[in-house]
């Protein structure tokens with residue numbers, strides 16, 4: 001089954017709510033409206049990829065859309081013209097209390113993406129937004145600004161997700177995430193797209209839908225892939241439901257890439273061109289700041305979001321600055337290079353930035369939005385050991401420096417949220433993993449995939465838990481994790497769907513843990 005094509009979501013609903021007269025008045029002010037004759041006319045609904053907010057601050061956020069009436073065509077269906085795009089932020093979804101508005105110019109060089117950055121909003125408040133271009137109104141999105149500095153809201157609810165191979169299943173989990181209601185944030189920790197050609201990986205026993213193009217290499221390829229993913233109505237619903245805080249992992253560029261090193265076979269210069277194209281398309285399709293626009297030297301993805309005195313979100317980039325995987329990657333035993341203190345997962349600058357941010361944070365909780373498994377995980381049952389060279393285990397000295405700082409500082413309440421491995425896991429982070437009785441410093445919640453590897457099963461790897469006693473839970477269905485933070489407690493709910501190869505699965509909470517502030521360690525909820 002191929003993808004279902006673009007959906008218009010709530011546009012009709014919006015037009016009804018806003019009132020026909022208002023919408024008509026708006027349309028007459030916009031150049032290149034449907035009624036405009038001549039070659040500049042845009043044919044088709046321009047907001048086929050939906051809308052999203054991102055990177056909230058106490059007084060604003062980024063508002064994103066991309067004009068693409070033909071999402072899978074090279075230019076998205078918009079010719080090489082500059083299109084004015086109006087945006088509005090309102091206290092209600094009827095847009096009768098507009099508190100901020102402006103205009104951005106969408107240009108072909110940015111794939112007609114829009115990254116509007118309203119300011120002057122009230123802290124800790126809910127807002128609604130929309131775009132208007134070419135006589136059409138976008139779907140309505142919602143977000144909340146971050147709390148004011150120095151304040152501590154009674155709680156903060158966010159969901160985090162990862163790994164959404166479009167071919168492997170439907171994004172039913174996102175539909176449920178959109179319906180969680182009142183989310184402060186949605187965090188994506190990577191594998192938002194997959195780079196593979198059409199249906200190369202059918203280990204799911206048959207994929208329900210397919211990629212539109214070959215393995216993606218060029219800027220046009222990456223744009224088409226992002227656009228195809230964003231046509232999904234469930235993904236669009238989650239994007240419209242809350243502000244997102246995004247970071248990439250490997251598949252946004254190339255499986256298991258590391259710094260300037262591709263997975264396999266590509267000449268260095270060609271890989272750098274490919275990486276630059278991937279970064280560019282990523283920024284164009286994500287609600288990231290204009291200041292994060294990639295340059296010739298890379299993209300700034302590691303950053304923080306401050307939620308008053310309740311939480312600091314440290315968003316990591318564990319791909320762009322890492323040393324190449326040790327011992328040829330994969331799961332390895334006896335690999336001394338993984339212990340080499342000169343090798344790094346984060347790069348030295350990001351490591352210093354992270355430790356500095358932990359040191360100076362005013363917040364109760366330190367949330368690390370992280371890509372790959374941080375807790376040690378020995379993959380060999382019984383005698384002997386083997387570790388995943390692509391995860392923090394492959395960069396042990398880097399992890400030791402981070403955990404040693406957390407141990408020495410004390411009271412940080414670190415909560416690591418992770419993706420990558422297409423299964424749910426919960427683990428404690430120890431001062432010394434070689435001694436299971438050593439001090440617990442924090443906890444890691446590893447969220448399963450949204451769709452990657454298909455339906456999955458309600459099973460877990462019991463031998464792995466026995467082998468690694470700080471790892472408390474493993475389960476292998478699809479879904480996401482909902483996190484609720486208060487001044488005294490962090491709760492994580494593993495939300496799962498029983499199938500993704502057909503639409504319509506229900507959602508349920510498979511397992512919950514709590515962590516008490518000041519008392520590190522997972523407790524059964």
Ligand SMILES: [Fe+2]
Nearest residue numbers: 163191420452
């Ligand atoms: Fe993945």
